[in-house]
Amino acid sequence: MTAPVRPPLPAPEAAPVRPPLPARDAAPERADLDASGLHGSLTDPLLSAMTFLNEVAGRHPEALSLAAGTPYEGFYDVEDVHRALRAYCAHLREERGYDERHVRRALLQYGRTKGIIHDLIARYLSVDEGVDVDPEAIVVTTGCQEALLLTMRALKRDERDVLLAVDPVYVGVTGAARLLDLPVHPVAGGTDGVDLGDLRRRIHRARAAGQRPRACYLVPDFANPTGLRLSLATRLALLDLAEQEDVLLLEDNPYGLFPLEGQRLPTLKALDTNRRVVHLGSLSKSVFPGVRIGFAVADQQVxxxxxxxxxxxxxxxxxxxxxxxxxxxxxxxxxxxWLLEHGCSLARATQDVREVYRRNLRQLVDGLAARFPAPSPVTWNTPDGGFFVVVDVPFEVTDATLEYSAARHGVLWTPLHHFYDGRPVLRSLRLSISALEPDDVDDALDRFAGFVHACAGASPGSP
Amino acid sequence: MTAPVRPPLPAPEAAPVRPPLPARDAAPERADLDASGLHGSLTDPLLSAMTFLNEVAGRHPEALSLAAGTPYEGFYDVEDVHRALRAYCAHLREERGYDERHVRRALLQYGRTKGIIHDLIARYLSVDEGVDVDPEAIVVTTGCQEALLLTMRALKRDERDVLLAVDPVYVGVTGAARLLDLPVHPVAGGTDGVDLGDLRRRIHRARAAGQRPRACYLVPDFANPTGLRLSLATRLALLDLAEQEDVLLLEDNPYGLFPLEGQRLPTLKALDTNRRVVHLGSLSKSVFPGVRIGFAVADQQVxxxxxxxxxxxxxxxxxxxxxxxxxxxxxxxxxxxWLLEHGCSLARATQDVREVYRRNLRQLVDGLAARFPAPSPVTWNTPDGGFFVVVDVPFEVTDATLEYSAARHGVLWTPLHHFYDGRPVLRSLRLSISALEPDDVDDALDRFAGFVHACAGASPGSP
Structure with missing residues (x-):
């Protein structure tokens, strides 16, 4: 072997000198990889749902969005970020006695795997939710999605393990499960938010088939997409069932702070006397999404x-x-x-935006009633809070229907089939009120009504 | 069924009122979960390595650290964060024509899955590395670890797929593979950084066993822990081998900017004419770890x-x-x-810190020679750059040896067995120079020599 020929030594600031290279393979017909050799989740249409919906929105920037579940941004300002950062640094100096070196290290170096604001999140849980938990039982995550993925990863030991999830369900849940090859068994939501009889049957059926149902995922408050909220009695009965059947409950709680009429119900975690609940939290709707901070409360003894x-x-x-x-x-x-500036109360931090959501949701529900007076083939539910309303229409709702709505009527919404695994053909869609300026709700509804009337008139399902 | 009894309705700002609950299960002997029912990775000692090493460091805050691979923090300041944030906002306004609403949305809302600074990373790759790549082929990730995990997830279709990795290897690689139940086959590093004959044999052997070797992971520049760098000839031969054998190369590049003598070699990606390389990048050592930004360059056509x-x-x-x-x-x-402030050159951004690393590495290698003059049973390699030196000592190096060194000699380092799957008993350890103040290197070496002499004197392996 001859000694390697090194190129001349460039200064480190300069790009390294490359030897002359053969031309890049120009044959356009050659592919480098074949999708059939990659993990199945990557070509699963399920995982393309968000991309598709964002693409439609991107192609129609002038359309009003009854689709986006993103938080209302009217109260945000980039200067808030600078202020919050200074507030946290002041807290480290004044309450924790850090010197400048330690402040710098806390923010700029690697840090504790479970996070550095676990204590403040524990305070929020106590102040807002009446949940008193050891801060050591909190894992701060890169958004709630990571908390969900980690919990699923932990609970799936092998191919016998399955997850239960109240149907219809947010694609982030089924998608993360796909990534882990974890089967998801749907549980009927019924009118209470979860059908306890069906949940028990599904657990028994899975066990009879040699499977291990590990946990049931649900959003007890104003679920996405149904807007349903579990009553207190259902919460207590669900906790009893989880204890009897030895399954965990994965409680996802992004919308609990936004009831329509002011009342809030205790979270499952607040009622959890037997550590049956892993509580999954998100700060995306109460601080802002750009921080990508979520957390898991996992106080189970293993x-x-x-x-x-x-x-x-x-x-x-x-x-x-x-x-x-x-x-x-x-x-x-x-x-x-951000938490410190609001006394660790996210309820207080979201006072202004909560009024926007309430006003928008009322306006949406009232506006639907005004535009589709009973009796009408167009019906919808009236949630007690949150961002979402499900509308049933007298025609099939596909992705093509959405494209038509965006292009011809200038309004976006979400086909409900995106919340069902297996993509059934449905006559339902989801409306969201969170991202709209209050002044735009009526305009959006006018456009939506125009779209519905156009489709219903052309449809064999119309009255 | 009776109507659910609701508690009084609190104001949304107040914690929801809970009904009286039974006392929390106080039986201390009851566990809620059993580790044997959870995914095997969670109880794998491999995944505890980092935790253990951090714990030792935490118990001995006065010890000098030749263990930490974290970047030198002497040039950091929290005000840099505010300045960098303003620089990026100015860029959005001035170069992209964003109004305040769009700036706010870009920073505070959800964003593009592949990231928003892909264009700036592409510029860095061009300026510093001579790599010209479509920004669309870049995925910005939550640290390089996520880039690695995503790539492994994509490449593992089923239980036949295996990863090759040059041994010894950073625990983040084997750990992520464990999380995905992806077997990792070790490839000898030899004295060149990768033993190409062994790599080819491993590929053939895996195929003969019905497995699919998908990719080989390696750090071509100043690998962790060996400090080895692939010569240009080895790089070119490795790329040829990857093409002939139809495997990908996962190139991890955290230390390439820090050569000892100024010369840099082209990355594998810079030499990659046939899209065989997925380049995994980290900004932790060139911007700072607290941003947790990494990226994958994945320009393969699928x-x-x-x-x-x-x-x-x-x-x-x-x-x-x-x-x-x-x-x-x-x-x-x-x-x-941060990138914009340095003309998208990370080489320029790290000019000051690079001098610290050079000075520390020279001081370490010279200091070892002064303290263990030849002939000595203590030997070490002399890398061309980076953070790490491997030292062979005449006694077995276990976690208990580290505890002893920390407690009795006030110096931390890393047992080399943490870089080998299966945890063999070794007589080697890793020293790192990145986190030390230059003025502390000699003191750390004095302590280290004291520790080595104490152990060697007590060991049957001593001369």
Whole structure:
């Protein structure tokens, strides 16, 4: 072997000198990889849903959006970020006694896997939710999605494990399960938000088939897309069922702060006397999405061996260290400052925006009633809060229907089939009120009514 | 069924009122979950390595660290964050013509799955690395770890797929593979950084066993922990081998900017004429770790069906949407501002810190020679750059040896067995120079020599 020929040594600031290279393979017909050799989730249409919906929105920038579930941004300002960051630094100096070196290290270096604002999130849970939990049982994550993925990863030991999820369900849940090859068994939501009889039957049926139902995922408050909320009695009965059947409950809680009439119900975690609930939290709707901060409350005791216990949160953290190492300390600092500025109350932090959501939701429901007076083949539910209303229409709602609505009527919404695995053909769609300026709701509804009348008139299902 | 009894309706700002609840299950002997029912990765000692090493460091705050691979923080300041954020906002306004509403939305809302600073990362790749790549082929990730995980997820279709990795290897690689139940086959590093004969044999052996070797992971520049760098000739031969054997190369490049003598070699991606390389980048060592920004360059064409091609980056993005949704736009904005402030040259951005690393590495290698003059049973390699030196000592190096070193000699380092799957008993350890103040290197070496002499004197392996 001859000695390697090195190119001349450039200064480190300059790009390294490359030897002359053969031309890049120009044959356009050659593919480098074949999708059939990659993991099945990557070509699953399920995982393309969000991309498709964003693309439609991107192609029709002038359309009004009754589709976006993103938070209302009218009260945000980039200067809030600078202020929140300074507030968190002041907290480190004044309440924790950090010197400048430690402040700098906390924000700019790697950090604790379970996060650095776990104490502030624990305070929020106590102040707003009446949940008193050891801060050590909290894992701060890169958005709620990572918290969900970590929990699923932990609970899926092998191919016998299955997850239950109240149907219809947000694509982030079924998508993350696909990524882990974790089957999801749908549970009927019924009119209460979860059909407990169906849940029990599904658990028994899975066990009879040799499977292990590990947990049931649900959004007890104003679920996406149905807007349904579990009553207090249903919450208590669900917790009893989880205890009897030895399954966990994965409680996702992005919308609990936004009831229509002011009343809030206790979260499952607040009622959880037997540590049956892993509570999944998001700050995207209460701080802002750009920080990408979520968390899991996982206070379960896990037996590792005789006399050897560990918090479930610590095992989730182990998985996290191999997914994202830790959650950006910088983002945590901004979210932490935001919490501190509002006395660790997200209810207080969202006072203004909550009024926007209430006003928009009332206007939407009233506006539907005005435009589709009973009796009408167009019906909808009236949720007690949150962002979403499901509308049933007298025609099939496909992605092509959405394209037509966007192009011809200038209004976006979400076909409900995106919330069902297997993509059935449905006559339902979801409206969301969160991203709209209050002044635009009526205009959006006019456009929506125009679209519905056009389709209903052309449809064999119209009256 | 009776109507659910609702508690009094609190104001939304107040914590919801809970009904009287039974006392929390106080039986301390009851565990809620059993580790044997959870995914095997969570109880794998491999995934505890980082935690253990951090714990030792935490218990001995006064010890000098030749263990930490974290970047030198002497040049950081929290005000840099504010400045970088303003620089990115100015860029959006002035170069992209964003109004305030769009700036706010870009930073504070959800964002593009593949990221918002892909264009700036593409500029860095061109300026510093001579790599010209379509920005659309870049996925911005929550640290390099997520880029690695996504790539592994994509490449593991089923239980036949295996990853090759040059041994010894950073625990983040084997750990992420464990999380995905992806077997990792070690490839000898030899003295060149990769033993190409062994790589080819491993590929053939795996295929003969019915497995599919998909890719080989390696760090061509100053690998962790060996400090080895692939010569240009080895790089070119490795690319040829990858093409002949139809495997990908996963090139991880955290240390390439830090050569000892100024010369840099082209990255594998810069030499990659046939799109065989997925380049995994990290900004943790060149911007700062607290932003948690990494990226994958995945310009492979993936065939999805007749005439249907997609960039591999777009499939990684699909997986990403189910892991973290998107990378915190706020963090990306800070990293983007940092890039802009240095003309998108990370080589320029790291000019000061590079001098620290050089000085520390020279001081370490010279200091070892002064303290263990030849002939000595203590030997070490002399890398051409980066952070790490491997030291062979005449006694077995276990976690208990590290505890002893920290407690009795006030110096931390990393047992080399943490970089080997299966945890063999070794007589080697890794020293790192990145986190030390230059003035502390000699003191750390004095302590280290004291520790080595104490152990060697007590060891049957001593001369």
């Amino acid at each position: 037996r590792q061996g005789p006399g050897d216990r560990v918090l479930f949160a610590d095992l989730l953290a182990k998985a996290k260290s191999m997914v994202t190492v830790n959650t950006a300390p910088l983002s945590q600092a901004v979210a932490g400052g | 065939r999805q069906g007749p005439g249907d091609r997609v960039l591999f980056a777009d499939l990684l993005a699909k997986a990403k949407s189910m892991v973290t949704v998107n990378t915190a736009p706020l963090s990306q904005a800070v990293a983007g501002g």
